[in-house]
Amino acid sequence: MDAIALQEIIAQYAPDAMAIGIRAASALAMILIGYWAAKFISGLTRKAMVKRDIDSTLTNFLAKLVFCILFALAAIPALAHAGIQTASVIAALGAAGLAVGLALQGSLANFAAGVLLIAFRPCRVGDWIDAGGCSGSVESISLFSTILLTGDYKRIVIPNAKVMSDAITNYSAMPRRRIDLIVGISYDADMRVAKEILQKLVAADERILKDPAPTIAVSELANSSVNLVCRPWVATSDYWPTRWKLTEDIKTEFDAAGVGIPYPQMDVHFHKQA
Incomplete structure (x- = not known):
């Protein structure tokens, strides 16, 4: 290939390559800006919840959820700006989310009940309660299950959906x-x-x-x-x-x-x- 042919190829494809490079650079900048913005807002969310003395488990989860949502909102337009077809990606993610939701509907019910338990606090760690057909002292409350310790020191793990589906009797709530x-x-x-x-x-x-x-x-x-x-x-x-x-x-x-x-x-x- 002689120099003249090389110059012709460069002259032919250089504008397109430059345009692609500019779009890629701007898309990368949008992703970086979205990342830092999502991280900043997530941090503000975490600090606000800590000031209100909200449970640390719920605080960490919501802060991460805010970050993921905001970063996704920034990343998808950036990919579209770079020339990547995002419609099929969004459709695939939606279908995958629906399939996962149907497969994990029991776990999602426990998760939703866990959020309610942590947010409304009908019981706290150390309280003696009757819940889910069991009695004991609350050892921990996570997003998916509540752990009780019985009087003879047996550990009972109760799914949160079962805890929230019936009455909770808290013997330690009042002085x-x-x-x-x-x-x-x-x-x-x-x-x-x-x-x-x-x-x-x-x-x-x-x-x-x-x-x-x-x-x-x-x-x-x-x-x-x-x-x-x-x-x-x-x-x-x-x-x-x-x-x-x-x-x-x-x-x-x-x-x-x-x-x-x-x-x-x-x-x-x-x-x-x-």
């Missing part, structure tokens, strides 16, 4: 709880003595709150017993120790005072036939 005891005494026992014993025991325990005042009253005249209710209020952390101690003391004091506590009995009569 105080009421102990509900039902004490049955026999019909021939002195009811006034029984109530005085309950009032004395409630007043003697320093863990029992004075406000709200405890309730001691007759609740029912049952088949074989007169049922008294004893309802003192305690701090949430004192609930079980106080309940156990009060139950034991009631039995001890009733025995000492001769107040009978009935138990179910059945009388069987035999009839002798002639």
